[in-house]
Amino acid sequence: MVNQPPLLEVEKLKKYYPIKGGIIQRTISNVKAVHDVSLEVHEGETLGIVGESGCGKSTLGRTVLGLENLTEGSIRFRGDNIGGLSDRKLKKYKKDMQMIFQDPYASLNPRQRIGDALEEILIIHTKLSKKERRNRVQELLVEVGLKDEHFDRYPHEFSGGQRQRVGIARALAVNPSLIVCDEAVSALDVSVQAQIIKLLKELQSTHNLTYMFISHDLAVVRHMSDRVLVMYLGATAELGNSDQIYNNPLHPYTKALLSSIPRPIPGKKKERIQLVGDLPSASDYPSGCPFHTRCPIAKSHCAEVRPEWREVEEGHFVACHEV
Secondary structure (H helix, E strand, O other), rough: OOOOOEEEEEEEEEEEEEEEEOOOOOOEEEEEEEEEEEEEOOOOOOOEOOOOOOOOOHHHHHHOOOOOOOOOEEEEEEOEOOOOOOOOOOHHHHOOOOOEOOOOOOOOOOOHHHHHHHHHHHHHHHOHHHHHHHHHHHHHHHHHOOOOOHHOOOHHHHOHHHHHHHHHHHHHHHHHHEEEEEEOOOOOHHHHHHHHHHHHHHHHHOOOOEEEEOOOOOHHHHHHHHHHEEEOEEEEEEEHHHHHHHHHOOHHHHHHHHHHOOOOOEOOOOOOOOOOOOOOOOOOOOOOOOOOOOOOOOHHHHHHOOOOOOEOOOOOOOOOOOO
């Protein structure tokens, strides 16, 4: 898999939101939501993306899909540079890149039948006849564990898990290669989470799908992902395969995150790493290493020099002076 050209390449991606002030509303600062992120995603794999709330993982996913305009950097899909393309030029790529949203109810029109919502994407991206579209939607409903008679029902008639199955069906409708799962199971009960995760893995195997799986739930990410990217304050902290990240974490932030995973072992107390201080503001970005203000092993140079993103072993990257 890794010997083939990557399906998706992101290089030095930045996504800033301007802060305007004054009488003429000029830009006085920027919220650095994503700051200099580089990564590759290979066909058929799942790249998990984890980090605290506000670390930029969802913004990264939305920018990759063109739902947000990038500020700097490049995004390549199958070798084509798609970063900064107009909506018209990006349309031919959107068929290959879809998204499953966190809140399945908010992403559906409450006044629109489920069948019509699924048919809508087929109208935009295919030339199927009305009958062919109806048949395709019914096939999709069955494939995600619903029934074809659900075509005529409205979103409020479904449970949260069922609505997320509809969201998965919509993402799957035009046979994409890449699906960004943005906290796709975080709003669901634990038992329903397990069912949706099982479905996502089955669909990946059947359709050779590639996932960017964004989540704050480290246990779910480990179960889903081939590789894991750890983000902090819009920047990359560590990247490696699941075993490297979970069994041999290098970055102090990764270690702190992993220490928060509940692992009940009878007779053994689990020690949690407590980070001191608050998460810095993305509008007042720290100099040097973005984590130095909370890092338990930070030295003076950590506040002055940004650490290099480097490979410490095959496939295992980290941005830390002290590793």
